[in-house]
Amino acid sequence: MTTFTAKEYLRYTRHIQLPHVGAQGQTTLKNAHALIIGCGGLGAPVSLYLAAAGIGTITVVDGDTVELSNLQRQITFVENDVGYNKAQRTQQRLQDLNSNITVHAITEHLDENNAPALITAASIILDCTDSFNARCLINETCRKFNKAWVYASLYQFSGQCAVFTPAGPCFNCLFSAPANNAPNCNVAGVLGTLPGLLGTLQANEALKYLLGLDGLLESKLLLIEASTMDFQTLAIHSNPDCSSCGTGASNPKKASDHPLPKINPTSPYGRQLSCDEIVALANSNHTQLIDVRSPQEHAAFNLGGLNIPLTLLESGEFSLKRDKPVMLYCQAGPRSEHACTLLIAQGFDAVYLKGGLAQTLATQT
Numbered sequence: 001m002t003t004f005t006a007k008e009y010l011r012y013t014r015h016i017q018l019p020h021v022g023a024q025g026q027t028t029l030k031n032a033h034a035l036i037i038g039c040g041g042l043g044a045p046v047s048l049y050l051a052a053a054g055i056g057t058i059t060v061v062d063g064d065t066v067e068l069s070n071l072q073r074q075i076t077f078v079e080n081d082v083g084y085n086k087a088q089r090t091q092q093r094l095q096d097l098n099s100n101i102t103v104h105a106i107t108e109h110l111d112e113n114n115a116p117a118l119i120t121a122a123s124i125i126l127d128c129t130d131s132f133n134a135r136c137l138i139n140e141t142c143r144k145f146n147k148a149w150v151y152a153s154l155y156q157f158s159g160q161c162a163v164f165t166p167a168g169p170c171f172n173c174l175f176s177a178p179a180n181n182a183p184n185c186n187v188a189g190v191l192g193t194l195p196g197l198l199g200t201l202q203a204n205e206a207l208k209y210l211l212g213l214d215g216l217l218e219s220k221l222l223l224i225e226a227s228t229m230d231f232q233t234l235a236i237h238s239n240p241d242c243s244s245c246g247t248g249a250s251n252p253k254k255a256s257d258h259p260l261p262k263i264n265p266t267s268p269y270g271r272q273l274s275c276d277e278i279v280a281l282a283n284s285n286h287t288q289l290i291d292v293r294s295p296q297e298h299a300a301f302n303l304g305g306l307n308i309p310l311t312l313l314e315s316g317e318f319s320l321k322r323d324k325p326v327m328l329y330c331q332a333g334p335r336s337e338h339a340c341t342l343l344i345a346q347g348f349d350a351v352y353l354k355g356g357l358a359q360t361l362a363t364q365t
């Protein structure tokens, strides 16, 4: 019996010729199901390569819509995709690339309700989120159902990648502390090619895992510094006290145990203001308008006011009047929310621009 149609055989010739894959390996890929959580910078190369490689079933998960600022790195999308759901547009892109495979789109974020069914149905899980809490949920659920997952994360010019299997140490062994204040690429910036590099590595490890090849990035963490092209591999060891896989596993930590820090709405204006409110108050001269982004971001575009980067606010290297409310803004909101928390704790009256410049500009263009 022939496993492949003539067209499939032609399509996958380069795999079938490869000693470590062959017709048997290609059949394994055809019978596999990859769950890709997140259709952004990492999800783009991951989904394109896995669809091209002939993974028979792919489920893509993302509740976000495509924004213009995504096109700098999220190469599945084109300008006409802006405003549409990322999972749906990715599904269409993958079907255009390979009509022999089945692609499912889940147009919501992964959460505690949908994670068990999605993860148990898959043969490999790829973390393409930029969320620590999502990774904790993926880790817990994969651990529970004996599934392997491929992790990657990015920060500016740096990236990390690892494969977590049921037999090896888990994500929580490596990162036991919640990284609530760790900025993601929405707020910290990222070189456009970096997710391409890391996502390609994730797809590579997923194929190796499914094919049972040696040399898997298991019990190891690959660190990449794209500015210097330094690649370093560190060994990861199981932590006996890990709350997910060690002796402390009877009391597992839930992702929701690490909510983002919230500030008290002490300002008479409320905590978050719209851009119109910010501009009106700034013009009233009774407030101080502060851009907490980097000088480079401020130079590229700003709403006016002083530029005091968040790092300077954190280190206390700033001078602000205590008798005037401080209005903060940044790219997406988290940095100015964090600055707002800091200033309120120091007795300032502070508010910040809701959704940052990204939301303001998106509604104006």
Ligand SMILES: [Zn+2]
Pocket (backbone or CB within 6 Å): 169, 170, 171, 172, 173, 174, 238, 239, 242, 243, 244, 245, 246
């Ligand atoms: Zn662990």
